[in-house]
Amino acid sequence: MLHKLQNELGLDARIIDKADGVGGTWYWNRYPGARSDTESWVYCYSFDKKLYRDWKWSERYPRQPEILSYLEHVADRFDLRKNLILSTTVTKAHFNEATNRWDVETDKGDRISAKFLITGLGLLSAPNKPPFPGEEKFKGRILQTANWPKEPIDFRGKRVGVIGNGSTGVQVVSELASQVEHLTLFQRTPQYSVPAQNHPVTPEFLDGIADNLDAYFDRVRKSATVFAFQEASVGAMEVSAEERERVFEKAWNDGGGFNFMFGTFNDIATNRESNAAACDFIRRKIKAVVTDPEKLEAILPTDLYARRPLCDNQYYEAINRPNVSVLNVRKSPIVEFTENGIRTADREVELDYVIFATGFDAVTGNFVRIDFQGRNGLKMKDHWANGPRAFLGLSAAGFPNMFSLYGPPGPFTNQPPAIEWQANWVAETIRNINARGIETIEATAEAEQAWLDECRRIEEMTLFHKIDWWVSGANIPGKAKAVSFYMGGFGEYMKHAEACAASDYKGYKLALPKAVAA
Numbered sequence: 001m002l003h004k005l006q007n008e009l010g011l012d013a014r015i016i017d018k019a020d021g022v023g024g025t026w027y028w029n030r031y032p033g034a035r036s037d038t039e040s041w042v043y044c045y046s047f048d049k050k051l052y053r054d055w056k057w058s059e060r061y062p063r064q065p066e067i068l069s070y071l072e073h074v075a076d077r078f079d080l081r082k083n084l085i086l087s088t089t090v091t092k093a094h095f096n097e098a099t100n101r102w103d104v105e106t107d108k109g110d111r112i113s114a115k116f117l118i119t120g121l122g123l124l125s126a127p128n129k130p131p132f133p134g135e136e137k138f139k140g141r142i143l144q145t146a147n148w149p150k151e152p153i154d155f156r157g158k159r160v161g162v163i164g165n166g167s168t169g170v171q172v173v174s175e176l177a178s179q180v181e182h183l184t185l186f187q188r189t190p191q192y193s194v195p196a197q198n199h200p201v202t203p204e205f206l207d208g209i210a211d212n213l214d215a216y217f218d219r220v221r222k223s224a225t226v227f228a229f230q231e232a233s234v235g236a237m238e239v240s241a242e243e244r245e246r247v248f249e250k251a252w253n254d255g256g257g258f259n260f261m262f263g264t265f266n267d268i269a270t271n272r273e274s275n276a277a278a279c280d281f282i283r284r285k286i287k288a289v290v291t292d293p294e295k296l297e298a299i300l301p302t303d304l305y306a307r308r309p310l311c312d313n314q315y316y317e318a319i320n321r322p323n324v325s326v327l328n329v330r331k332s333p334i335v336e337f338t339e340n341g342i343r344t345a346d347r348e349v350e351l352d353y354v355i356f357a358t359g360f361d362a363v364t365g366n367f368v369r370i371d372f373q374g375r376n377g378l379k380m381k382d383h384w385a386n387g388p389r390a391f392l393g394l395s396a397a398g399f400p401n402m403f404s405l406y407g408p409p410g411p412f413t414n415q416p417p418a419i420e421w422q423a424n425w426v427a428e429t430i431r432n433i434n435a436r437g438i439e440t441i442e443a444t445a446e447a448e449q450a451w452l453d454e455c456r457r458i459e460e461m462t463l464f465h466k467i468d469w470w471v472s473g474a475n476i477p478g479k480a481k482a483v484s485f486y487m488g489g490f491g492e493y494m495k496h497a498e499a500c501a502a503s504d505y506k507g508y509k510l511a512l513p514k515a516v517a518a
């Protein structure tokens, strides 16, 4: 976004970030095992052919340091650092109706006046750390995956507890199990995970994509989920049981969580019977690896397969190791931290480290932590008290000249190519607005409501809606159950946003300066 504004539109633009470097998610999440589970060659920018050709990813699923180096490289390459304000937190951003500008304040005392305010706050960036009694007594060290220290930690010979087994917990457990003396997983809800099947990638393979970059990314963006794999067009119940088994087996061997959910059949996330077939397949695979009956009982999922699909590097093999224990904390909850470890309802576990992999106050978390105020004193946290609402996920009614990249309720996809597309859309909108001397662009309440209704209509057709998890806000006690995403696929999302721009921004109100309008 900054590249577009600074280098293409020639605007005076700044990024403010609380971290002391670029990278966002990949700055903060430095935990052992952290890596993308999207193919590297679509987990990157596509706007610059030379950049795409020059950067050679080493693996199918790159590790956190490699992704962070890429983002640092991009910041240097496009001369972005001169407009970064780092180690700085935005505390307040109020729309000033007298000047039609945003007045932004930071914890460092900056006062910035801006015509446009664009957020890139991340949907999974406000960490959730549930409080447990007695943490202050614990003599070991408490760590949080989403706020991991920069210095390396040697876990060899240590007793490590991990709380949480989502994408993050699965990566931590898989990475640390063979290093530590003993690892205890404090697990609430077992999940379905399939192999990642990570492998090195060759420069020739990446060059092949670079040779047809526009066509390749055009196909990727026109898909529903914006991944590299071919999405399925057939339902699981439309084929024979033998064919279903063959397709699942192939996806298992090809690897990738999203591939397993969306590349096998087109109704795993919408049809209960198809979903049950996928669950049955994965459960059989888990049973073939986890031989200890007690661990198997703890780790075997029974819910719908309708959360963010996970993939792993030998996770179930790690669980099966003799130095790994799994405790079911739904049955026997964590009562407190003690001097020496964690006490659950039925035992005390001695630990040197406790790692919280307990997820995020997702989707709206960072929006409600900043004092955003639109017209008539409207606070974002009040506007969104019952869940996020914003036309196209980009613009909330009452918040003029504000755009949220990958804001809610927006696309549910592999993010980088989708965000890049939105950044282009926002840049073109700003170019248009400025060229015409328009002072404000503001989503109407009707367009915002219609978009939310459409998001709800689609989400209710999916099984994702039947589960209590971060997508619905249910992982945070007291948070309103909400519709957070547009689940109609990115291809359809682009059509909505393109139609909006082509109709001179139907769904937005455009206002000329008062003097001109009069």
Ligand code: NA7
Pocket: 124, 130, 163, 164, 165, 166, 167, 168, 169, 186, 187, 188, 189, 308, 329, 357, 358, 359, 360, 470, 475
């Ligand atoms: P997730 O997927 O929200 O997982 C958080 C995990 O932490 C999950 O297993 C939770 O269990 C568990 N949790 C949360 N609170 C508690 C308490 N109080 N006690 C025990 N266990 C708890 O977060 P991730 O970071 O793994 O992944 C989030 C996204 O980041 C992911 O989709 C990727 O896109 C990147 P629960 O399932 O709620 O029972």
